[in-house]
Amino acid sequence: MNYNGLFDGKYRILKPLGQGGMSTVYLAENVKLGTLWAIKEINKNSKIDILVEPNILKRLNHPALPRIFDIIEDDDNIYIIVDYIEGTSLDVELAKGGKYSEDRVISYALEICDVLQYLHSQKPNPIIYRDMKPGNIILSKDGAIKLIDFGIAREYKEENSFDTVYIGTRGYAAPEQYGTGQTNERTDIYSLGVTLYHLVTGKSPNDPPYEIKSIRLFDSDLSEELDRIISKCTRQDPEERYLNVAVLVNDLKKVYAKGNKVNNIDAMNSRKDYARHSPVSFKKLILNVLGNSEFAAESAYAITNFTNFKVIVVNLDFTTSSLDLNLNLVPKLDKYLSARNENFGFNMIKESMERNMFTQDILEKACIRTGDLNNIYVLTDPYDISNYEKYKDLDVEKLMEYAYRCFDITIVCLNGSIHDLYGKAAIMKSDFNIISATANIDVIRDFEGYFLYMKEKHGVSGDNIRLIAFDYKKECNLPENILNSFFGGNKYIGSISYQQDREKYRNINSFYAKNAVEKQSNEYLNILSHFNIIPKKTFGSKIGSIVGSIFGRG
Incomplete structure (x- = not known):
């Protein structure tokens, strides 16, 4: 990659971060935003399918995985733009002749297992990572484990007998990666076992004795339990x-607890739950909600009340005032208008961009704040249909990139029927495109037509579509098995049921998103869990205590 000038007109290449047999990774600065990114350069003559990595990453949402932001290509290479994870790979300490203590290795192992369980649970096909090794594990500045480099990951397909490409890192790759069968969950377990062996002994599998020996031969203080775990892996x-990672986790927890590193297994689980809710380790999200500002408003309220996440709602649907009504913003907007104050909303954003002065601080100042704790940021303008023309040249991609950097979760409200540039930018940049609509066949087919047009016109993929039945009436709307067949199948994730009280809330001058969420908190918790915003294990016996603590009941 050429260091002189700017790559793609906005990235200044700072230095190489690493190089492998098929790719080189560079640290780059987006000079327009002042943000750091990792750019992976992959030659198109590579022996692997170069689109596998970006196609896998764009489907994933986990705090320990990097987020893909863009894909660029030229005649010779493709370039994948992903989060730059500042930290140190675990092989750095090993290269110095060091090793890690048993309790740290087990702690790291549990974090890695959490990622593997997430990958292996993907539908319709599990993701097999296939390249576990200390060099692909980053210890970030906040102490969290991150997994990088999905260059040889693949989907497991039960009907296949063998992998199409046999590849892996020598010493860490399982035997089946060299042609003895198809790789599966147990392949990743093997590589994890070798990695744990290397971390706790300091001995590489590629150094004498060139095999995995008992770890207690190198250090008799290491536990017999960890020795057995590594041997079985x-x-x-x-x-x-x-059999699977869940069984391995159970054994690791027993060793961890026995070492008195935590008082009991529940305490460790509580810590893990807290980390899932912490913005430090949470995987940021951009959620694009089409044609339903009511759902967008209620989701924002639910997220800020069930978590500590920082949320912004960006209202790109200039055809309606419903978001302002849902969040009871009209009185605040009227105050700005009566004072002739244009120092807010999209006008403030547009002017700062035109003067090349747009910053994260300006983005926050342009928002109106609402919610129980004034913790929902809303970027909107007073309703005026002429806003479409007024803001037609707004750089939506830049706006969304700033929102992603500044907030944990960005919720975009988009018109679900107008094929405009706002729609293209929002759909292309979002992690999930959410259709929360009446579960009637004419409505759903209209959305299918919308995305078919966007695919043919702009190459928009439908992989990240998620369907939610809103105001769902089970007795007369489409059944859930039929809903799950739309948009290529397996896109339906749940419903927000019809409530008669909603009609009352819609017609009173109040922050009615709060009332709706309180009535249907379980359903919103279920929806949010599909985006990894709320961990699924908080359901069941814990659900009542969570809701009770939030709304002061129980």
Whole structure:
């Protein structure tokens, strides 16, 4: 990659971060935003499918995984723009001749297992990582484990007998990665076992004795339990390894608890739950809600009340005032208008961009704040249909990139029927495009037509579409199995049921998103769990205590 000038007109290449057999990764600065990114350069003559990595990453949402932001290509290479994770790979300490203590290795192992369980649970096909090694594990500045480099990851397909490409890192790759069968969950378990062996002993599998020995041969203080775990993970026969990561986690927790690093397993789980809710380790999201500002408003309220996340709602639907009504913003907007204050909203954003002075601070100042704790930021303008023309040249991509950097979750409100440039930018930049609509066949087919047009016109993929039945009446709307067949199948994630009280809330001058969420908190918790905003294990026996603590009941 050429260091002189700017790559793609906005990225200044600062230095190489690493190089492998098929790619080189560079640290780059977006000079327009002042933000750092990692750019992975992959030659198009590579022996692997170069689009596998971006196609996998764009589907994933986990705090330990990097977020893909853009893909660029030229005649010779493709370039994948992802989050730059500031930290140190675990092989750095090992390269100095060091090793890690047993309790740290087990703690890291549990974090890595959480990622693997997430990958292996993907639908319709599990994701097999296939390249676990210390060099691909980053310890970030906040102490969290991150997993990088999905260059040889693949989907597991039960009907296949063998992998199409046999590849992996020598010493860490399982035997089946060299042609003895199809890689699966147990392949990642093998590589994790070798990685744990290397971390706790300091001995590379590529150094004498060139095999996985008992870790207690190198240090008799290491526990017999961890020795047995590593031995089981690294059996040559996949059938002799752990059945899945969940079984492995159970054994690791027992060793962790026995070492008195935590008082009990529940305490460790509580810590993990807290980390899931912490903005420090949470995977940021851009959620694009089409044609339903009511759902967007209620989702924002639910997220800010069930978590500590920082949320912005960006109202790009200039055809309606419903978001302002849902969040009871009209009185605040009227105050700005009566004072002839244009120092807010999209006008403030547009002017700052034109003067090349747009910053994250200006983005926050342009928002109106609302919610129980004044913790929902809303970027909107007083309703005026002429806003479409007024802001037609607004750089929506730049706006969304700033929102992503400044906030944990960005919720975009978009008109679901107008094929405009706002729609293209929002759909292309969002992690999920959410259709929260009446579950009637004419409505759903209209949205299918919208996305078909966007695919043919702009190449928009439908992989990240999620369907939610809003104001759902089970007795007369489409059944859930039919809803799950739309948009290519497996896109339906739940419903927000019809409530008669909603009609009352809609017609009173109040912050009625709060009233709706309080009535239907369980349904919103279920929806949010599909985006990893609320961990699914908080359901069941814990759901009542969560809701009770939020709304002062129980």
